[in-house]
């Protein structure tokens with residue numbers, strides 16, 4: 859189990875606005891397609907996290923999964939992922955999903971891709 863957080867300094871990252879903070883109140887989530895990547899963004903008690911939306915088991919949408927604390931459960935077969943890091947926490951998924959740095963600039967929510 860691991861997280862795929864994009865930390866390779868040789869990759870040039872860019873910040874892309876995906877929403878306004880008022881559009882995602884605490885406890886809410888949304889999915890965006892950025893640079894051809896489906897990214898699920900969660901507001902966990904006022905802090906924003908962004909991870910890949912596509913389950914690494916058989917491509918269920920994590921946005922549609924049940925959440926409990928920092929955990930999201932894939933709606934298809936029950937794999938658990940950490941909403942902060944994307945790490946796989948339980949089977950049947952063997953690998954985590956990517957995680958993305960979230961930056962708040964004014965009223966904008968941006969992700970680093």
Ligand code: FES
Nearest residue numbers: 913915916932935
């Ligand atoms: S598709 Fe997510 S657990 Fe199977």
